[in-house]
Amino acid sequence: MSVEFIRINEVTKCYKDKAHWLKKGKDVVIGPVTFGLKKGETIAIVGEAGSGKSTIARLLAAAETPDSGYLTHNGIEIDWNNTSFFCKNIRLIFQDAQKSLNPTIKIGQQLEQPLIFNTNLNADERQLKIYSALRMVGLLPEHAEYYPHMFSGGQAQRISIARALILDPEVVIIDEALAPLDPSLRAQVINLLIELQQQHQLTYILISHQISLIKYLSDRILIMDNGQIIEQGNIAEIFANPSHDKTKKLLSSLDM
């Protein structure tokens, strides 16, 4: 597999817990966290609730800025305020696809928004791109004229994948986005994700509590506990030989 192209280095985020009259506020510290991403690989982030998985995802997508640490892309440091870089290159697929879509705006317009803000494409070029994104996820160009309520849950999840991919990103973060789907739909979406990864050399970050999914999709795994990465490595090796007690407990307790 290729070399690392994105690396987050010693990144930290601290949430100040507001003091309540009954209890003293306790700060939550995530990090320092360091890891790299390679083209075309899938990295699973696993940990108990509240261990910091989604915070890492939000930091990577620059939905939050860290208190310290830095990110490099092909060895060059990227400012966390460089919204154009993050919008284009690192996209999130949301857990609740229906809720993440604006019910009053047609799908085509919702897919067009990232193109308007992040590319120089003209209206005709944007329309072609929207049609090709819809086709890429197994929908039809006509669906651009539909409103979100006209889609099933599985179709809505396909639209959120199309929206994540429309700017040709390098990294897609899947934060529990497959959990709400029923098993047959989940299988379809997983096959679609694998196909798209092979076609476009996408790097996936998978946050999930489903052990079978993690084993099936991932090349590497990061184990988080209390805001820290306590173990990371090749998926087969960590499953066969977990070195940390917490990892053993976690991998045996995740849902099948």
Ligand SMILES: Nc1ncnc2c1ncn2[C@@H]1O[C@H](COP(=O)(O)OP(=O)(O)OP(=O)(O)O)[C@@H](O)[C@H]1O
């Ligand atoms: N905006 C915020 N303000 C204050 N505290 C926050 C905020 N976001 C996250 N936290 C705290 O940071 C910690 C990590 O949260 P995070 O959502 O990253 O965990 P997680 O591992 O993704 O959990 P889950 O599996 O439940 O989604 C938790 O203690 C959480 O309460």
